[in-house]
Structure formats: C-alpha cells, structure tokens
Amino acid sequence: MFSYILRRLLVAVPTLLILVVISFILMFAAPGGPFNSERPLPPQVLANIQAQYGLDQPYWKQMVDYVWNVVTKFDFGPSFQYRDRSVNGIIAQGFPVTLTYGIWSAVIAVIVGVTIGIAAAIRQNTWLDYVSVGFSIGAQALPNFVMAPLLVIVFTLWLGWLPGGGWRGGQWEYVIMPVIALSTSYMASLARITRSSMLEVLNSNFIRTAKAKGLPMRRVILRHALKPALLPVISYLGPAFVGMITGSVVVDVAFSTGGIGQFFVNSAFNRDYAVIMGITILFGMLTIGFNLIVDILYAWIDPKIRY
C-alpha cells in the first residue's frame, strides 16, 4: 500500500508538468493578452509593460522561468490584472473562502443526500421514495445560477433574514446561502446514486442470506449493505469534492464571496496568465490528491481490491 501511494505521487509530478505545458500552449494560442484594452496602448508603453513582466521573452523561456520560480521559490508570479497583488496572495485569500463553504457543502450534501437515498431505497415505491426522487429531480433541474438569485430574493429582499452577499471573514449568516446554493445539486446526485446502488445491493444474494438468517433489518443494512452500497458514492465524491472546495463561479459571483472560483474564469477572460497558471496548478494538485484518497478508501471498503 505504501509503495503504491509513493508510486502515485511520483507519477503526479510529470502529470502536473504536462498540465503546465498544455495550459501554456492554450494560453498563448488564445488571441489577445493581459494588456489589451478598448484603448490599444501606444507601442512604446506596451513594450515597457511587457519588458517589466518578461512577456517579451520567447514562449519557451517564459515557461521555463515560470516553472523554475514555482519549483525553487514556490512563487507563482504577479497578477497582470491586479497590479498590487501576487498570485500567491490571491490564492491565499480566495482559497480559504471556497474551502470553507465547499467543506460545509460537501458535509451537508453527503449527510442529507445519502440519508435520503438510503431511506428511498428501503421504502421503495412508497410515498417516501416518490418524495425523495421528486426532490432529487427538482434539485437537479434547478441549476445554481437560478437558485442563487432566488435565494437572495427570498431571504434578503422579502424576509430580510440574511445579507445578500459578501463574506466578512466567514460569519455564519454570510455562509448559509452559498452553502445551500452549492450543495443542492450535489445532494440530489448523491441521493440518486445512493438509492440505485442500495437497491442493487439489497436485491443481491448475500443480503437475502442475511435476511434469511433472521437478522433484524437495521442490522442487515448497517452491517452488510451499507459498505458495498457506498462504493459508487465514494467514486463520485472524489471529483465532486474537488469541485466543491474549488468553489463555483456562480456562487462566487452571485454572493460576492471573494472565493477562488471567479478568479479562475475571470483570469481567463482577462488573459491574466500568471493567475490562470497558478489556479490551474492548484486545481490539478487537488484533483490528483483526492483521486488518490478515493482509491485508498476503495481498497479499505472493498476487500476484492488490492493494489
């Protein structure tokens, strides 16, 4: 197991490098640049700025310098868009915000989603099942860019219970709406996945054996059915969790949280090369890390899997 983890971590290094190279190529292939605006800069001014940021160097050199600074100094460079900020600073400020509401969303989505899914499976074809399935489809069909403004209209404008946006260091009343908006669709997916895999397990032979031996239903489910039923849930959770903690552009924009999600998109539009790269590498590392964790969990849950 230990050697397996080590192998996976070693493979992650070239993976990230390939990610960097591809991102660089795509970035430079896109027309425009960080200093293009409605008002084109005089050539002299543009040359001065490009020299300042090393953008006058050949592409390969820019890439090598960039990787060198990241590896040796862990310095992701300055933002081209926000003159008084560095990429490290942007990530240090934005990532904790998304991490906070992302983790809350993940916890709530798992607890509620899995509970609903199990309940619906055990009481298949009862009103409870129909309500749960109905809720899942509804939540799935209501995308968060519709959900977010609705929440603001209801809780801020009509009821006046919650502030309509901002973060203010993560005080609870500012966290509630982002968490609701982010977690509902994941919750719905989790409920559906849990329900179908639970149904499959409950109809399998070993559960029938357990029932035949006269074990109480509660014990059959908790002791025998739950673990195998959660396998598909866990494989879904890896990428979903990364999706949640890296935040969502929609949530960041709708609630002005200052999270990292909006930077990812805005930096692409602004051609803010350093920010694009910094966030890409961050997301890449998280994805690799969580996929590894999921695989380890798998081995722990499913005795058939051996690495």
Added chain:
Amino acid sequence: MNIRHTLKATTAALLVTGGAAFAQDDAMTGPNGEALAENQTFTYRVLDEFPSIDPNLIEDVEGSAIGRNLFEGLMSQNDKGEVVPGVATGYEVSEDGMTYTFTLREDATWSNGEPVTANDFVYSWQRAADPATASEYQWYMGLMAIENVDEVMAGDMEPSELGVTAVDDYTLEVKLTQPLPYFPQMVTHTTTFPVPQSVIEEFGDEWTQPGNMVGNGAYVLAERVPQEYITLTKNENYWDAENVYIEEVTALIINDENAALTRWEAGEFDQTDVPAGQFPRLSEEYPDEAISVPNLCTYYYNVNLTDKGLEALQDPNVRTALSMAIDRDVIVNNVTAGGQLPAYSLTHSGTADFEVPEIEMADMTQEERNTRAQELLAEAGYGPDGEPLEVEIIYNTSDAHRSIAVAIGQMWSQTLGIETSLGNQEWQTYLTTRGEKDYQGVARAGWCADYNEASSFLDIMQSDSGYNDSGFESAEYDELLAEARTAEDPLPLYQQAEEILVAEQPILPIYFYTTVFMLDSSIQGWPLENAQDNWYAKDLYRVAEGE
C-alpha cells in the same frame, strides 16, 4: 446642488484634535441648511476589483473614483465638471500657451501630517512616465504633451528630464511641446495626482496596503479585502476637513449587477448600476432614486474601409444608407431604454464648449431617412433591385450588444433588403479582430472621452490613430484637427471635422451613453451635471429621512 468649493485658503486644517469637534458642530446641518442624518456613511457597489489604487497605475473608472477620494490633484472638478482649485489655488499660462505655472496652497498636507509640496507632483509625474513603473496610463502622460515625455517613456532620457519642475515648494512649472487649451482639465485626472515618495520608497509595491498608504485626499484607506470591499474613512488632516460630511465611504465589489440590484432594493447600500433594460421599471417604482444622466461616451459601428472590408462598403452612399436606415429612436427607447440619446455625430452632444453641427440626417423623420436610404442604395446598385448584399455585424459578447445588433439587422433587412449575420467574440479575441481590421462588415465600438473636450472624441478618427478601427484616412480631417490644437476658437474646426465624418460615414454613430444608476434618496450632492460622472465623496452628505 452644493457649492462648498470656497476657495479660501484660510482653513487651518492642522487642527487635528479640533477637527472632530468641528465636525460635530457641522453635523447638524448640511451645506444648504438641511437637517443631516446621524449616519454619515456612503456605501456603493462596483463591478470588479480595482486593478490598482496607486494613482500612477489606476486604469479604470472605479479605481479613479477611489483615487479622487484618497488623493487630491492640482485641480478638481465641481458638480458641473468645471475645473476648480484642488491642491493648486490657481495657475498662470504663458503667452505661447506652452508653459503652465501652478501655485499650490500651503495648508495641504499628507495624511501623515507632512506638507504637500511641488516636489510631490514632480516625483509623481516622473514616476508615471518612467518605463520602469510600467503604467498602462503612461499614454495619458504622452497625451498631456509634456516636454520630453516621449523620450522618457522610450527610455532615451532619464525621468528627471521630464518638463515638470518645482520652482519652489509651492510653485510647479510644466512645459509643453504644444499649446493645449484644455490642459487644466487634464490635471484633474488621477494619473497626475501626487504620491508620497518617502512612503513608496519605504514599502515598494506594498505601499497601497492599509496601514502603509498615505494620501492627501479627503479620505484615508482604512480597510481592504480584495474582491469583497474597500473602506475609506475621513482624513482629519485634509485641509478642508471641516467641510467634509461623509465620515466613511465603502465600495462593495459585486460582480453580478442583478444580484447588486436586489441587494440595493433590500436596502443594503446606497448606490448601484441599473442593468440594461431595467430602467423603465425602476424609474416607475423608484421615481426619486432611478437616475439617468448623460455620460461622455458614444456607441457606434466601425465600417471597415480597408481592403479587408466588403467592396460595397467602400462607397460612402452605401454607408450613408446603412446609417440612415438605423432607427435610433427605437434603439434608445426600446432596446437600451436608459435615457440614452440618438447620436448622429461622433462627439457627444454634452461635451463642454461643443455644439453638434447641423446634420441633415438628424433633422429628418425616420420615414424620410428610410426613403433616402433606399434611394442611395439603389443608386449604388445594391439592394432589392441590384446586387444582393450581406453585412456581418461583429460585437463583443454581451446581451446588450447582441440586442442592438439584432435590432439593427432587422432594420437593414426591412428597409434596405440587406441580409445581416451576427458574429460575437469574447472580449480579448474581439479586440484583436477589430484592431487588426479583420472583419468584413461593421464592428461595434464605444468611446469615452478622457477629458471633457471634443478633440478627445475626434482624435480617434485621425489617420494615424491607434483607435481608428475603421481604417478611415482623410488628410483634410487630420489638418482640421491639427489646426484646432492652436486655434483661438476651435469649435468651427471641430464642426467641420464632424461634417466630414457625416459625409463619409466611416463610423455609424448610434447613441450617446448615459450613466444609469440607483441612488438612495437621502444621499445629496451627487454631481449630476458632471458629464464624466467624476464624483468626490467629500461633496456628498446624507440628509435626515423626511427631508
């Protein structure tokens, strides 16, 4: 309207301890004797994080507003956009119009108590023009035509050779390479504001952080959470602090304008922009709070006159036909719907000292225009009975631009029988396409004046202008503008230049922008007649409800 720009330099603004007591006495009544609210704060919404709040680096409208509150330039603008004293109490200009001498007030201080001197301006201007600063607004220093500025920007001369000198602590002399009658107007721009040399040398790039930042404006930086908010508090060391009512100014960064509007309606803050098309509803619902004022920007379509453009569009009659067939009233009343004005000229009708010349097209009814457009197109050999014509309209991705393009496409098809296709591109891609004149038909553009003078618009159509995206070249036009620079009265020359644009239609003017926003009715002193919408928080105050 408030008129608190008393030019008396007698205020002893150094009464730091007394300042608070003064404010207490004043807090009872406003400049015009209104009862003031207990809460003298102003909170407003901005679309995006400020790229910078360092005056020499500020490059956007919202950043400029922060700059005007944290710093004070030689000159400021009043509520009508006229030039009024700032740190300078006045200026003299030489016979040939090429040397300006500004006299600085002696009671202006930095927020750390140091006096503001002419050297602070010299340092700031040299820093703005210095290639090492890499400011996007270097081009503005170039526009000011300061002696040696081009050489300094190119790195051929030291910044110290820039034509700006401190004759003594309170006298600043600027030498220009050509007369610029609107030069005093230009020094109300944030790029020209003073910056504190000792602080910048001590903290480097970190000097704009709360705690480090020192300014000379009516406010100081208190708190800043990037991408969330920025808070400024009253600067008790400001020379005119006793006439500043608002104690705290906060800008909330909210990317989504609809979310911002909902929160404004919930009473979370005082001011926000109106999303496109919502003005009619809002002005009905909030008649005292939905505001639309002219803004010195023009919306127009570039027609590609280079050989990459369609052959048909090289004919001025075809371009005029296209222009006439655009029913601008429908566009401003039904599509943009925010009080915009139909445009038939490039220069905004609200520009200072400018009058739009007589334009025949503007005086016709739309029926007359349509008839004339059909005739012109038929004469040129296109349209229903001639060669078929397909014009592509390109624009940068945005719902508002798309609605306008769709409407204009409809008008062209119904009136002239011309096919149109729409092409939208993401902003950066679009800038490249348009800048390289890589389009066949017409390309959407908007231009805002940098200073309140007609040349700020007309200059962009000069043959060698980097902003001339239609490829229009006219020696006559260029000469008129060159002559206008030194003319006693440039207006007739500007009007002739506009007439050339009207005759040639290298661009199809569509509408003059307005600034459309919601402003809480208790906030008074907003400069509604300042066409550049340059506001200063020190001129605002909040009246008690029921006033």
